[in-house]
Each structure stands twice: as C-alpha cells, then as structure tokens.
Amino acid sequence: MTRSEALFAEAQKYIPGGVNSPVRAFKGVGGTPVFFKSAKGAYLYDEDDRRYTDYVGSWGPMITGHSDERVLAALREQLDQGTGFGAPTEVETAMARKVCELMPSIDLVRMVNSGTEATMSAVRLARGFTGRDKIVKFEGCYHGHVDSLLVKAGSGALTMGVPNSPGIPASLAEHTLTVRYNDIDSVREVFRIHGDAIAAVIVEPVAGNMNCIPPLPGFLEGLREVCDGHGSVLIFDEVMSGFRVALGGAQAHYGVTPDLTALGKIIGGGLPVGAFGGKRAIMEMLSPLGPVYQAGTLSGNPLAMRAGLTVLNAISEPGFHDRLGHMAQRLMAGLSAAAGRAGIPLQVQGVGGMFGLFFTDKGPIAHFDEVMACDTERFNRFFHGMLDKGFYLAPSAFEAGFVSAAHTEADIDDTVLAAESVLQTLG
Numbered sequence: 001m002t003r004s005e006a007l008f009a010e011a012q013k014y015i016p017g018g019v020n021s022p023v024r025a026f027k028g029v030g031g032t033p034v035f036f037k038s039a040k041g042a043y044l045y046d047e048d049d050r051r052y053t054d055y056v057g058s059w060g061p062m063i064t065g066h067s068d069e070r071v072l073a074a075l076r077e078q079l080d081q082g083t084g085f086g087a088p089t090e091v092e093t094a095m096a097r098k099v100c101e102l103m104p105s106i107d108l109v110r111m112v113n114s115g116t117e118a119t120m121s122a123v124r125l126a127r128g129f130t131g132r133d134k135i136v137k138f139e140g141c142y143h144g145h146v147d148s149l150l151v152k153a154g155s156g157a158l159t160m161g162v163p164n165s166p167g168i169p170a171s172l173a174e175h176t177l178t179v180r181y182n183d184i185d186s187v188r189e190v191f192r193i194h195g196d197a198i199a200a201v202i203v204e205p206v207a208g209n210m211n212c213i214p215p216l217p218g219f220l221e222g223l224r225e226v227c228d229g230h231g232s233v234l235i236f237d238e239v240m241s242g243f244r245v246a247l248g249g250a251q252a253h254y255g256v257t258p259d260l261t262a263l264g265k266i267i268g269g270g271l272p273v274g275a276f277g278g279k280r281a282i283m284e285m286l287s288p289l290g291p292v293y294q295a296g297t298l299s300g301n302p303l304a305m306r307a308g309l310t311v312l313n314a315i316s317e318p319g320f321h322d323r324l325g326h327m328a329q330r331l332m333a334g335l336s337a338a339a340g341r342a343g344i345p346l347q348v349q350g351v352g353g354m355f356g357l358f359f360t361d362k363g364p365i366a367h368f369d370e371v372m373a374c375d376t377e378r379f380n381r382f383f384h385g386m387l388d389k390g391f392y393l394a395p396s397a398f399e400a401g402f403v404s405a406a407h408t409e410a411d412i413d414d415t416v417l418a419a420e421s422v423l424q425t426l427g
C-alpha cells in the first residue's frame with residue numbers, strides 16, 4: 001500500500017469522500033488521489049517521495065511556480081508582524097491599487113476569500129444595482145458553488161454528474177437562465193423574452209471549467225452589446241483567466257470591457273483570496289457606501305495580500321506572459337504532434353498560460369455539447385498513464401491545464417516525450 005492509499009483511507013473516516021473539494025477525489029478518473037507533502041517550482045512531491053511535473057498549479061494560483069522564494073519572503077516578513085487584525089492595513093490599498101492598474105475596467109475593488117465569494121457578491125451587487133432578479137449564465141461554465149450559479153455548472157459539478165445540485169430552491173434556480181456558450185443568438189433570444197428582468201450576464205471569458213474553450217470572435221463583443229441594450233450588468237468571471245491569459249486578463253486580451261470582474265486564484269498567490277470590482281457607480285452601491293451588504297472577517301488578510309501582491313508584481317515584469325505563452329504553445333504543439341504520430345485523435349487548444357486536451361477527431365471545440373461528445377474514458381487512461389510517469393494533470397476531462405513560469409523547455413519536452421509513449425498505448 002502506498003502512503004497516499006493509507007492517508008486516503010484515513011481521510012475518508014473524517015472528511016466526506018476524504019477531500020475538501022470534490023474533484024480532488026479522482027472520482028472522474030478513478031483510482032486513489034495522490035497526497036502531496038511539498039512542492040517547488042514546476043514540481044510536486046508526494047508522500048511516497050515521487051516527483052511530478054505539475055500542470056495543475058493548485059488549480060491556477062501558482063503561476064510563478066510553487067514555493068516562490070519572493071512569496072515565501074513576503075510571508076515570513078508578514079508573519080513577524082501579525083497574521084491578521086480585522087482592521088485596515090496599508091497592504092490592502094497597495095493590492096487594490098495594483099488590481100485597478102492591471103485591469104482598467106476596475107475603478108474600485110473589494111477583497112474576499114475565494115472565487116465563490118467573488119462571484120456571489122458580484123451577482124448580488126448586480127441585482128441590487130439593477131433592481132432585477134434574473135441572471136444569465138452559460139451551460140458548462142463554473143463560477144463556484146454559489147446557489148444561483150450551480151445550475152448547469154461545469155468543473156466538479158460536471159465531473160460528479162450533478163450540474164444542478166440538490167439543495168437549491170427551485171424558486172431561486174428559476175431566476176438563473178442558462179444559455180449556450182459561444183452562441184450569441186441564444187443570448188439574444190433569452191433577452192428578447194426576459195430582457196427587462198435580467199440583472200446580469202456572468203461568463204468565463206475563456207471557459208476553463210468544461211476543459212478549455214476560448215470565446216469565438218464576436219461572442220464577448222456580442223454580450224457587451226446585448227447588456228448595453230438592456231441595461232444589464234456584464235460580469236466577467238476572471239477567477240481563472242485573470243492575470244493568466246494576459247496580464248490584464250481576458251478583457252485585455254480580447255479588448256472587451258465588463259462592468260464587473262470576479263477574481264481569485266492568482267490574486268492570492270496560493271493563499272485563500274478572491275476579489276470583485278468594476279465600475280465606480282456599481283461598486284458604490286456596496287456597503288458601507290451603499291445598501292448592498294457584503295463583508296468578511298478575514299477579507300483583506302495581510303498574509304494573503306502580501307502573497308498575492310508579490311505574485312502580481314512578479315508577473316508584471318516585462319516578457320512574463322510572452323514566456324508563459326511560449327511554454328504553453330510548445331506544450332500544445334508537442335502534444336498535438338505526438339498524438340498525430342501515435343494515431344490518436346486529439347484536439348489541443350488554449351489561450352496564454354491555459355490549455356485543454358480533447359480526445360476527439362473534431363476540429364476546434366467551441367461548445368458544451370462538443371465537449372460532452374469527447375472520449376472521457378480515453379482521457380482517463382491518458383491521465384493515469386501520465387501520472388504513472390510522473391506528470392500531474394487535472395484529474396478530470398473537464399478542467400483546463402496550466403503552465404507556470406517555473407516550467408522550462410526541458411520540462412515541456414519531457415512531458416511531450418512521456419505523453420507520446422502513453423498515447424501509443426491508447427489505440
């Protein structure tokens with residue numbers, strides 16, 4: 001028995017399913033989850049002292065690599081000063097200023113503790129601002145486990161086969177209108193019927209929770225136009241894409257400006273953080289300036305702010321995203337060519353530092369139904385083949401992969417080499 005197996009057995013005695021977040025349980029891919037004890041740069045080390053090249057990056061935050069010395073130094077400095085005061089600190093303003101600089105659509109920003117809190121608060125604010133109840137989301141997009149947003153959701157909800165979670169009152173879910181990603185006509189149609197009641201459209205500008213699907217040309221622009229036409233708030237959920245597909249997020253990459261943006265992952269540098277921000281007139285509705293209530297005991301926690309700000313500064317260095325994109329491109333091109341040589345149909349696509357692998361003979365994947373038609377069983381075998389060789393991919397066919405600045409060309413080339421030998425076995 002490996003230590004991971006023993007630890008997983010013990011964990012299941014006390015933690016539902018042995019994990020604190022469902023996808024970690026390997027239910028989608030089968031087998032025993034790997035328990036990690038440390039990480040450095042591009043590598044994870046498990047409890048049995050095996051090394052893995054990591055393409056999960058703690059689900060996104062570790063864009064500069066694990067245990068980044070700059071982050072550790074900032075944390076050590078803060079530790080000596082105190083771990084939290086529940087009162088304002090200077091570093092919170094430094095963080096807010098930095099976010100506003102990196103994303104010019106954000107005039108004011110509020111810190112929270114997770115991506116879920118960020119989207120939940122953004123939706124509440126949009127409802128309070130417009131005085132409307134309905135929201136529009138896209139099938140297969142995941143915005144955290146917010147009641148209103150766990151309707152036709154992606155990520156773990158999809159992997160576990162429960163895109164519509166029990167426990168959410170029908171009277172709440174009925175206000176969530178779900179349409180097809182990358183299908184602007186389906187958005188126009190829902191607005192034709194419900195337009196005056198729609199508070200907000202929330203979208204992952206690059207979908208990363210049904211594998212990785214970039215927006216088709218005109219899709220985000222179309223959302224902007226429809227929201228403007230109906231006085232609805234456009235919310236970009238950049239919890240995953242923010243600071244990753246480009247320094248200024250997907251909104252900079254595609255040149256479309258949302259009203260509100262939800263952030264998470266990278267902004268915390270590996271500590272629990274989320275944020276939401278946007279137009280002054282909307283953000284001024286928020287307590288204590290306005291009547292929409294939102295709060296948090298640990299919000300703006302100085303340890304988390306220090307870690308996050310250090311990462312945001314690090315990724316602001318010139319050329320950071322060019323290098324990140326280069327590594328992702330090298331990986332994607334390598335995997336695509338390897339699959340070709342192995343005779344395994346594989347569609348590889350991505351933007352900036354995020355990528356997706358689709359086991360399908362179809363061309364670029366743009367829609368949810370096309371994702372669902374892919375060969376998940378083949379993905380699962382690929383996943384385990386790679387795991388055995390020491391390469392850690394997200395344990396689900398519905399998650400995007402991430403590269404970090406710590407990945408070298410040699411890491412990428414080793415990954416492609418390993419992938420080719422695994423792909424040879426998948427015929």
Ligand code: PMP
Pocket residue numbers: 059114115116117119142143144145155204208209237238239240264265274
């Ligand atoms: N939005 C998106 C786009 C996400 O990818 C996630 C998490 N994967 C969330 C929201 C929720 O963030 P958290 O898990 O920090 O609550």
